[in-house]
Amino acid sequence: xxxxxxxxxxxxxxxxxxxxxxxxxxxxxxxxxxxxxxxxxxxxxxxxxxxxxxxxxxxxxxxxxxxxxxxxxxxxxxxxxxxxxxxxxxxxxxxxxxxxxxxxxxxxxxxxxxxxxxxxxxxxxxxxxxxxxxxxxxxxxxxxxxxxxxxxxxxxxxxxxxxxxxxxxxxxxxxxxxxxxxxxxxxxxxxxxxxxxxxxxxxxxxxxxxxxxxxxxxxxxxxxxxxxxxxxxxxxxxxxxxxxxxxxxxxxxxxxxxxxxxxxxxxxxxxxxxxxxxxxxxxxxxxxxxxxxxxxxxxxxxxxxxxxxxxxxxxxxxxxxxxxxxxxxxxxxxxxxxxxxxxxxxxxxxxx
Amino acid sequence: xxxxxxxxxxxxxxxxxxxxxxxxxxxxxxxxxxxxxxxxxxxxxxxxxxxxxxxxxxxxxxxxxxxxxxxxxxxxxxxxxxxxxxxxxxxxxxxxxxxxxxxxxxxxxxxxxxxxxxxxxxxxxxxxxxxxxxxxxxxxxxxxxxxxxxxxxxxxxxxxxxxxxxxxxxxxxxxxxxxxxxxxxxxxxxxxxxxxxxxxxxxxxxxxxxxxxxxxxxxxxxxxxxxxxxxxxxxxxxxxxxxxxxxx
Numbered sequence: 324x325x326x327x328x329x330x331x332x333x334x335x336x337x338x339x340x341x342x343x344x345x346x347x348x349x350x351x352x353x354x355x356x357x358x359x360x361x362x363x364x365x366x367x368x369x370x371x372x373x374x375x376x377x378x379x380x381x382x383x384x385x386x387x388x389x390x391x392x393x394x395x396x397x398x399x400x401x402x403x404x405x406x407x408x409x410x411x412x413x414x415x416x417x418x419x420x421x422x423x424x425x426x427x428x429x430x431x432x433x434x435x436x437x438x439x440x441x442x443x444x445x446x447x448x449x450x451x452x453x454x455x456x457x458x459x460x461x462x463x464x465x466x467x468x469x470x471x472x473x474x475x476x477x478x479x480x481x482x483x484x485x486x487x488x489x490x491x492x493x494x495x496x497x498x499x500x501x502x503x504x505x506x507x508x509x510x511x512x513x514x515x516x517x518x519x520x521x522x523x524x525x526x527x528x529x530x531x532x533x534x535x536x537x538x539x540x541x542x543x544x545x546x547x548x549x550x551x552x553x554x555x556x557x558x559x560x561x562x563x564x565x566x567x568x569x570x571x572x573x574x575x576x577x578x579x580x581x582x583x584x585x586x587x588x589x590x591x592x593x594x595x596x597x598x599x600x601x602x603x604x605x606x607x608x609x610x611x612x613x614x615x616x617x618x619x620x621x622x623x624x625x626x627x628x629x630x631x632x633x634x635x636x637x638x639x640x641x642x643x644x645x646x647x648x649x650x651x652x653x654x655x656x657x658x659x660x661x662x663x664x665x666x667x668x669x670x671x672x673x674x675x
Numbered sequence: 676x677x678x679x680x681x682x683x684x685x686x687x688x689x690x691x692x693x694x695x696x697x698x699x700x701x702x703x704x705x706x707x708x709x710x711x712x713x714x715x716x717x718x719x720x721x722x723x724x725x726x727x728x729x730x731x732x733x734x735x736x737x738x739x740x741x742x743x744x745x746x747x748x749x750x751x752x753x754x755x756x757x758x759x760x761x762x763x764x765x766x767x768x769x770x771x772x773x774x775x776x777x778x779x780x781x782x783x784x785x786x787x788x789x790x791x792x793x794x795x796x797x798x799x800x801x802x803x804x805x806x807x808x809x810x811x812x813x814x815x816x817x818x819x820x821x822x823x824x825x826x827x828x829x830x831x832x833x834x835x836x837x838x839x840x841x842x843x844x845x846x847x848x849x850x851x852x853x854x855x856x857x858x859x860x861x862x863x864x865x866x867x868x869x870x871x872x873x874x875x876x877x878x879x880x881x882x883x884x885x886x887x888x889x890x891x892x893x894x895x896x897x898x899x900x901x902x903x904x905x906x907x908x909x910x911x912x913x914x915x916x917x918x919x920x921x922x923x
Contacts, residue, residue, distance in 0.1 A: 345757070346753065346756070346757050348753065372756045372757055374752070374753075374756060376749070376782075377778055377779070377782040378778060380746070380749075380778070380779075381746070381749040381752075381778065381779055381782065382749075384742065384743060384746035384749035384750050384753075384779070385749050385750070385752055385753035386753070387740070387742070387743075387746075387749075387750055387753070388722070388740060388742075388749065388750035388751060388752065388753030388754045388757075389753035389754065389756070389757045391740050391750075391754075392720060392738075392740075392753075392754045392757060392758060394757045396753070396757075410743060411743065411746075414743045418740075418741070519720045519738035519739065519740055519754070520720075520738070520758060520761075521717060521718040521719070521720065521737075521738060521758070521761050522716065522717045522718070522736075522737065522738055523717055523718065524717065528687070528735070528736055528737055528738050528739060529738045529739075530732045530733075530738070530739045530740070530741070531739070531740040531741065532732055532739075532740070532741035533741065534729065534730075534741055
């Protein structure tokens with residue numbers, strides 16, 4: 324199929340429709356507003372529901388209602404909006420409601436800036452809602468990966484009866500890139516026999532709920548949830564290694580910084596420095612084992628973590644490396660992007 | 676023997692947890708009877724709140740969702756928009772609806788969402804132990820207004836029905852109570868009308884039901900009914916507040 328030039332945000336919206344998303348609820352916020360704009364026109368044209376909500380608080384609860392009644396539903400937002408949704412994230416996990424949420428991150432804290440950033444890593448991977456829950460967090464670093472992952476996100480959500488997140492920085496949403504539309508392999512999914520879509524002769528009523536007032540029942544429910552999260556960890560972890568086999572310095576980055584780091588890695592190689600790139604494609608589950616394996620290589624002298632934040636993913640790198648090798652950090656927050664030059668310079672430091 | 680009365684099929688066999696003298700049980704019955712009489716138990720989805728009626732999902736026989744505190748109108752909006760042929764209702768208390776959920780109910784009404792809200796107003800936070808609500812009357816003693824609510828400290832009680840009636844999206848707005856048989860019959864009629872107007876696609880429909888809380892008011896069930904009549908009805912007048920099909 325021929326390649327087409329798409330703007331990131333619009334491609335993500337189109338990918339969702341192609342994945343069978345039939346309801347979109349969202350609130351305008353930069354830098355993702357092209358998504359609700361695209362949805363407002365194209366979702367009704369494809370027979371789906373579009374609604375501009377009064378707030379992100381309302382949005383996330385609309386996902387609860389629609390997802391709970393069996394519909395493939397999505398929202399997109401940016402950092403301050405994602406913060407407002409955190410209450411609902413806990414309820415979605417607790418009531419096991421599948422849905423897809425895309426956070427197109429901008430600089431923070433607070434209003435911060437509308438420029439791209441990665442400061443919501445903790446919020447996405449550790450959870451900003453209450454209680455013990457996890458979400459699969461997909462982290463594409465280019466447009467093709469983003470449109471493929473969006474489509475798969477709906478299957479992941481349905482397979483586990485759990486929200487699935489797409490975590491991108493504002494640059495991925497705003498830039499244009501050639502992409503190819505191809506059929507994403509669909510999973511065998513269980514029927515949604517738990518959905519509140521009317522009894523229609525069913526011998527019992529379905530209930531979407533996260534309340535377990537009895538402590539033993541609540542504990543048992545949590546035990547069941549953990550089993551599900553364990554399965555997600557086993558099945559959904561992905562990453563990419565580039566030239567790590569003989570690397571002295573391994574760059575670790577996701578999203579846009581991974582692309583800049585790739586250029587830095589290539590520049591380093593041209594100068595005879597054996598650099599590699601480790602790129603998580605899911606930041607939960609995090610590819611600890613794969614990174615740990617690399618940390619055990621004799622060739623590896625150090626890691627350099629590159630983020631568009633003041634250092635959040637670095638904690639996962641530390642958990643993976645377990646003190647075997649030094650871990651350095653290069654990061655900027657507030658919409659300032661790391662450059663190839665500064666990454667290369669820092670990567671070379673201390674190497675013979 | 677002929678059966679002269681039986682429990683509505685709109686209710687499950689689960690035993691209600693409400694306090695003696697609380698009106699929730701009666702209001703549940705009216706909603707259940709409405710669903711049964713309209714023949715819609717099989718296709719309705721109800722959304723219950725956080726508050727005393729948090730377990731209503733165990734009591735109504737239709738499919739149910741339990742919403743986060745105050746968010747039931749957002750949840751119901753999404754269910755109805757994605758299932759336009761299904762009747763949808765929210766069942767919410769006054770803390771849930773007028774306080775933490777103030778934005779969600781106003782915007783659902785403004786958009787003319789085609790679901791029905793049953794709003795149970797007992798002028799207090801019942802489940803958490805009788806704290807002051809936005810609907811608590813001036814002078815009323817609660818656990819967070821121990822000397823009585825004052826205007827200076829807490830402003831004025833919200834008349835939610837009148838406020839929502841100003842919105843063009845609201846098609847039918849009524850306030851009722853269930854203190855005696857004539858009022859109970861009026862309440863039933865209002866709830867049934869609201870469901871029917873929803874199904875006809877008129878717009879947002881809202882029935883506020885004044886209710887007692889003998890436990891937190893510190894009154895016997897009988898005295899609580901009297902207190903409601905003497906104190907709540909003068910501030911929260913009964914009647915159909917808005918009906919877009921009414922003459923004139």
